[in-house]
Amino acid sequence: MALSLQAAREALIAFQRFGLGAKPGGPAQIGGGAKAAVRAEVETANIAAINDPTLPSYPKACSESQKGHAEDLRQQELAARVDKHIAAQIGFVERLVIFWANHFSMSVNKDDAIRGTMGQWERDVVRANVLGRFGRMLQGTIAHPAMIAYLDNQDSIGPNSPIGLEWGVGLNENLAREILELHTLGSDGGYTEADVTALAKIITGWSFVRSWEADGGYNGGTNQNRGRFIYRGNWHEPGPVTLMGKSYPALGQQQAELVFQDLAVHPATAEHIAFKLVRHFITDEPTPAMVNPLKQKFLQTKGNLMAVSLALLDLPEAWSAPLTKLRTPYEMTIAQYRALGARYENDNIWAFSEPLNALHQMAWEAPTPEGHADETPKWLNPDAMRLRLDIAEFHNRVCVGYYQGNVVQLADRLFNAALSKQTRDRLTGLEYPNDELVILFTSPEFQRR
Amino acid sequence: MTDNPAKNATNPHLRCAAAEGCAESRLLMSRRAMLGVTAGLFSWAYMPRFAEAASTDPRLLVVVLRGGTDGINMVVPLGDPHYVSMRGSIAIPAASTIPLNSFFGLHPAMPKFGAMFQAKDAAVVHATCVPMRNRSHFDAQDNLESGLPGKLSANSTGWLNRLLTALPAGAPVKTHGAIEINDAPLILRGPAPVLGWSSTWFEAYENPGLRLVRSLYRARDQEMYDMLERGLEANRLAGGYNDGDISMLRKGFRGAGRLIGSPNGPRIAVLAVDGWDTHSDQGGTTGFMADVMAELDTAIDDFKTAVGAAWKDTVMVAATEFGRTVRTNGDDGTDHGVGTVALLAGGAVNGGKVFGDWPGLAPNQLYEDSDLWPTTDLRSVFKGVLRDHLGVARNLLNGPIFPDSAGATPFRNLIKSSAPAGASSAVASAPVPLRAEPAIARYRREQRA
Numbered sequence: 001m002a003l004s005l006q007a008a009r010e011a012l013i014a015f016q017r018f019g020l021g022a023k024p025g026g027p028a029q030i031g032g033g034a035k036a037a038v039r040a041e042v043e044t045a046n047i048a049a050i051n052d053p054t055l056p057s058y059p060k061a062c063s064e065s066q067k068g069h070a071e072d073l074r075q076q077e078l079a080a081r082v083d084k085h086i087a088a089q090i091g092f093v094e095r096l097v098i099f100w101a102n103h104f105s106m107s108v109n110k111d112d113a114i115r116g117t118m119g120q121w122e123r124d125v126v127r128a129n130v131l132g133r134f135g136r137m138l139q140g141t142i143a144h145p146a147m148i149a150y151l152d153n154q155d156s157i158g159p160n161s162p163i164g165l166e167w168g169v170g171l172n173e174n175l176a177r178e179i180l181e182l183h184t185l186g187s188d189g190g191y192t193e194a195d196v197t198a199l200a201k202i203i204t205g206w207s208f209v210r211s212w213e214a215d216g217g218y219n220g221g222t223n224q225n226r227g228r229f230i231y232r233g234n235w236h237e238p239g240p241v242t243l244m245g246k247s248y249p250a251l252g253q254q255q256a257e258l259v260f261q262d263l264a265v266h267p268a269t270a271e272h273i274a275f276k277l278v279r280h281f282i283t284d285e286p287t288p289a290m291v292n293p294l295k296q297k298f299l300q301t302k303g304n305l306m307a308v309s310l311a312l313l314d315l316p317e318a319w320s321a322p323l324t325k326l327r328t329p330y331e332m333t334i335a336q337y338r339a340l341g342a343r344y345e346n347d348n349i350w351a352f353s354e355p356l357n358a359l360h361q362m363a364w365e366a367p368t369p370e371g372h373a374d375e376t377p378k379w380l381n382p383d384a385m386r387l388r389l390d391i392a393e394f395h396n397r398v399c400v401g402y403y404q405g406n407v408v409q410l411a412d413r414l415f416n417a418a419l420s421k422q423t424r425d426r427l428t429g430l431e432y433p434n435d436e437l438v439i440l441f442t443s444p445e446f447q448r449r
Numbered sequence: 450m451t452d453n454p455a456k457n458a459t460n461p462h463l464r465c466a467a468a469e470g471c472a473e474s475r476l477l478m479s480r481r482a483m484l485g486v487t488a489g490l491f492s493w494a495y496m497p498r499f500a501e502a503a504s505t506d507p508r509l510l511v512v513v514l515r516g517g518t519d520g521i522n523m524v525v526p527l528g529d530p531h532y533v534s535m536r537g538s539i540a541i542p543a544a545s546t547i548p549l550n551s552f553f554g555l556h557p558a559m560p561k562f563g564a565m566f567q568a569k570d571a572a573v574v575h576a577t578c579v580p581m582r583n584r585s586h587f588d589a590q591d592n593l594e595s596g597l598p599g600k601l602s603a604n605s606t607g608w609l610n611r612l613l614t615a616l617p618a619g620a621p622v623k624t625h626g627a628i629e630i631n632d633a634p635l636i637l638r639g640p641a642p643v644l645g646w647s648s649t650w651f652e653a654y655e656n657p658g659l660r661l662v663r664s665l666y667r668a669r670d671q672e673m674y675d676m677l678e679r680g681l682e683a684n685r686l687a688g689g690y691n692d693g694d695i696s697m698l699r700k701g702f703r704g705a706g707r708l709i710g711s712p713n714g715p716r717i718a719v720l721a722v723d724g725w726d727t728h729s730d731q732g733g734t735t736g737f738m739a740d741v742m743a744e745l746d747t748a749i750d751d752f753k754t755a756v757g758a759a760w761k762d763t764v765m766v767a768a769t770e771f772g773r774t775v776r777t778n779g780d781d782g783t784d785h786g787v788g789t790v791a792l793l794a795g796g797a798v799n800g801g802k803v804f805g806d807w808p809g810l811a812p813n814q815l816y817e818d819s820d821l822w823p824t825t826d827l828r829s830v831f832k833g834v835l836r837d838h839l840g841v842a843r844n845l846l847n848g849p850i851f852p853d854s855a856g857a858t859p860f861r862n863l864i865k866s867s868a869p870a871g872a873s874s875a876v877a878s879a880p881v882p883l884r885a886e887p888a889i890a891r892y893r894r895e896q897r898a
Contacts, residue, residue, distance in 0.1 A: 386680030
């Protein structure tokens, strides 16, 4: 079905800005109702869930991580993630999952406790709440062994706790600092260094059971709770703690839970998340006119992420701002898989990871807690633009070997009337269709979002 | 494609970073007081320097050895009476080493570096460590690259980027800039623009398709066009696709040499070398670590060839986040331990010397009864190179580049002659941020203004 130019351009925005790229015939399927189609995806029940009974439960992921199976779990989870990306019609909810996983960025390279549980965390914490409450995602993340291991809270001990006094040990502020700076209020969000220390005290005792603790029965560890979250009361700093001017009573584990409830609906958190969503999806330079409607929706709904995500779609700029950002390397990879209807084979995960490592965006391996960047220059730079050509060609061979189809027809089905004449004219006449596919997959239509 | 050499390119050192002991060792450190350096250390440093013509257009290659390099088995203290007993099964026999002086021998896997040493184009600084003296890969690598006395935040800038920011306009290093090879390391993170070039094994996408992509970008997207053209040009300078079937590491060193040796190329390059985390089966004269050293040795020699006539103006400094325990562990390996070596090579290096104060390997001479006692702050090594090779003023070294480092004075005599032609002004030419301003902080600042 040939769409009008206007309808095809809106479909382009749906698939590029908000989705993971069209599959053949995608624009024709959503017809003239691009925004309605994206909205419908958000409103589909259980849209984010991965229904695969072979994927591990929380207890299993935690224990298997300590039995030498962390890498197997990572590969299995990653394959399920990629398949879910490919299956989505538009992929806006998948993009939200990627966004939130990056918001709470961790790296599997730090510890097997992360490597083996990150997929389970993403399914049971991120996907489960991606259209639900931000506060639940926050709580679920901070109480997960992956995040505790990633930001070193397993050994943070209140200096005045029984164990702190006995061992003469103290706080590790890493997790507390990043909760305030990266996960909730955001940098310059009205907290002080004293608040970082206060939060570090509040989350003392939030730990997980390491293998030597499970093996030897130390510190509350058993074979049953191996690798799982554990609250160690005798490591917890006693007494009430004042954070951001409010005193939180000495309630043990619940002290931190009350703090997270407040942080999750704080105006600075709402602003931070609104800003990040606009920056990720629309422009490197969000304005208050774009940020404030999302911030207000976040506050009105106490962090209902479905409402906030729909508010993003309702911004006028969502459908009018030019596509000045560039697909990230990860999004480009997935979009190419979707266009070709194929991906790497499970026993060749290197065919997925090597290109992404070369472009500095391997999934679940961001080098710092800030996660992968959202600034366009991070991806749109000389070395990356050269490599994208070589890597597009590599993915073609991984996915389809030698392409037998007609590249112009494929381009028409991916972009409909939004395919430019300049691009279309260059997709034909080469000796090898694979070379024509590279032009398609590195064209501005395919790269810009 | 299954025979691709990259198939098994996982990161064993990063997997090992999760090995038990990495996190626990921080607890150990915090329990113990830092002790002062004892008197009576064997010293051979501070020899008179050679008088030679000054470099006018200095080149610098910084190599980050990731994983924690065992300096004790790389530059072997043969004259220390405790070396053989401490190292046991993995001790390097004196007769197999390459003689450096009456006390030290070089591991036999590094003959090319040994030849440079004997030609007085290479030197070693022994018993160095980053200021934090921390045994966590993540924290210690951050510390090496941030150049800060301790952990500041998740988004600190790197000291090489601060150098670029602080230098006055007109300095060749400032004008020609720096390039990151393969990695996007923290050491170059910050507001000063940095180039990138990657050595990859992907086949090059070539004409006629390449010509069509370039013409498409020129017709439709000037920004993508400019970036691609610059990327292709950088790759031409680096000789990226012409090195045949050699490792990515060697391709990286060759590319770095060609780039910084080009009259119009960058003057600083940064590379990372993985594989030093030798917890088990480290090997002795042969084996795992010998292979890693041999690869580095070959790569440094490749670099020398590639940099060509600019070798006389070049300094390579290779440093690692920490060393290994003096004693072997139960798996014929060594665990994280602070003191280790830094390597220098290049025509501008005051070579043929092993610099530093040797702390000794007797049990009572070890740091925390475990490690080689660090007698030189690694920042002193970097500062010595920057001052004497690039002519960076002391105020810049102690202020914006290595804050709070006045106690770590620039190491003397590392460079054949001081470099007055490159001397910088003592005042930074631009504000030099210690941390990158997060996007949300900038947004908030602009809203307040």
